[in-house]
Amino acid sequence: MSSESTTGRKWNERSDATAAVLANADFMFQLLFERSADAIVLFDPDAGVFFDCNQAAVALMHATSKEQLLQLTPADLAPQLQPDGHPSMQRAAEITALVQKNGSHRFEWMARRLDGSEVPLEILATAIPIGGRTLHVVVPRDITERKRAEEEIRRLNATLEQRVVERTVELLASEAQFRTLVEHAPEAIVVFDGMTGRFEMVNENAVQLFGRSREEMLQLTPADISPPCQPSGRPSVELARERIGEAMAGGKPVFEWMHVHASGREFPSEVRLVHLPGERCCLIRASIIDHTERKRAEHALRESEEKFRALFEASSTGVMIHDEERYLEVNSAIVRMLGYSSAADLVGKHPSDTSPPFQPDGESSATSAARHIAECMQRGSARFEWLSRDARGRDLPVEVMLTRINMGGRQLIQAVV
Structure with missing residues (x-):
């Protein structure tokens, strides 16, 4: 197969355009170097001086001109110590050795501008051979905003950690208090x-x-x-x-x-x-x-109430349970004695309702009943003679014995007639 193309040019021959580009490579590099938005500095590691820089580097370091910046050394553009506490010149020597050994190295650096202000930088240094010697192409970038954001994040994290600690202490104290309350x-x-x-x-x-x-x-x-x-x-x-x-x-x-x-x-x-x-x-x-004891007490109370109810109903003596206002319960004997049809006819009435308007001594039945009830509630009992009136209007002289009793937590009166 022929090594010539249809145009007659061999495979290893460059086109005129390519040759022209290569002929102007130095010019293109210089143009890129000068117009780059990133600061670029050429550093001679053997001499320890800056070889060249672009205008972005001049602006970054607050220099007045390229000439002013190139007259300085790395020692002039760094504080005595880096943030990690190491001397700047010691760290610079270590970084230079790493670039020489590995060909490139990325690192953070605290620089000092010509106006004395310090600026944190992220730097990429790359070793390149130029004219029989090795130069370092140094591209520094201002990371002030990034550092400010990182510091804010650290501050927030520290605040959060402190709040977590404080909240943990509060919870432990609260839990201890809760356990004390529960235990006692x-x-x-x-x-x-x-x-x-x-x-x-x-x-x-x-x-x-x-x-x-x-x-x-x-x-x-x-x-x-x-x-x-x-x-x-x-x-x-x-x-x-x-x-x-x-x-x-x-x-x-x-x-x-x-x-x-x-x-x-x-x-x-x-x-x-x-x-x-x-x-x-x-x-x-x-x-x-x-509730074991309460259930036993309720059971005993039910049994007691059942026994009381049996005695209450079976008694041949008239018995009424009332408060200071009305009859609450009456037995069959008093219903028969007063000539009523059922207990419902008496429940709800006041003692004066089953009495004539006045007692034999001339005192009204309502006043006399209230006086005897008050005496019973105060002393625990009262005995007296009373004139009652049955359902047909006949007056019946009776002897009444009042006794204060407790039923369901209430102070009531049991009247035996």
Whole structure:
């Protein structure tokens, strides 16, 4: 194959245009060097002096002219120490050696301008052979804004770290205070994860209430200290999930619950759930009050009331329960005695309503009744003779014994006629 192209030029011959460009290479380099927006300095590492620079370098270093800048040495354009504490001239020698060894090196440098101000630079230095010697092409860029941004970021990070430390201290103090309050609360308190159900904190009262060690409790969930079903017949797990969901939604449910002691004994309790605020959004505090004694008292009271009711109704003596205004309950004997059809005919009436307007001593029945009631409430009892009037309007002389009694937390009067 011929080494000549269709134009007759050999493959290793340059075109006239290429030859012209190469002939003007020095001129083009000089043009690029002078008009570059980046500062460029030619440095002679052997002589330790600047060989040339462009106008951008003059402006960067606040020099009045290229001649002024080229009369200086690197020592004239640097503070005594670099930001890392090393002497500038020592660092300059190390960097020069790296450029000579590796061909190029990028680094940060603190320079001092001719007006005395300091400016942080990022410098790329590249070794190039020119005319039988090696020069370093140094391209410095002002990174003042970048450094300012980095400093602001460091300041913000430091502020953030300080805030994190302060917040951590606050949280630890708050947690310590919370633990103290929980530990010294009069009721049993447990804190559990609303998602997993696992107990995360229990106080001593909870340990005593359930008969388990603190370590054992922290391995359990509400389902583990409940029977399979609640008295309503619903599964404990299902019902607990509903109550927890209500608390997680911001409610503060209060409900009765059957729990299980470590011995297997079931006991009734009242539970109050509260969703705890904080970074962990799923913690719930449960306050638990053992209602065993209250339930026993309620049962005993019901039995007592049933016995009282039986005696009340079976008594052949007329008995009425009333407050200072009206009859609240009456037995069958007084209904018959006063000739009424049912107890409903008497309940709600005032004692003066079943009496003539005046008593035999001339005092009005309303005034006399109020006086005897006040005496009973003050002394605990009162006995007196009374003139009653039955449903048909007949007057009946009776002897009345009033006794102050407590029923359902109220001070009432029992009248035996």
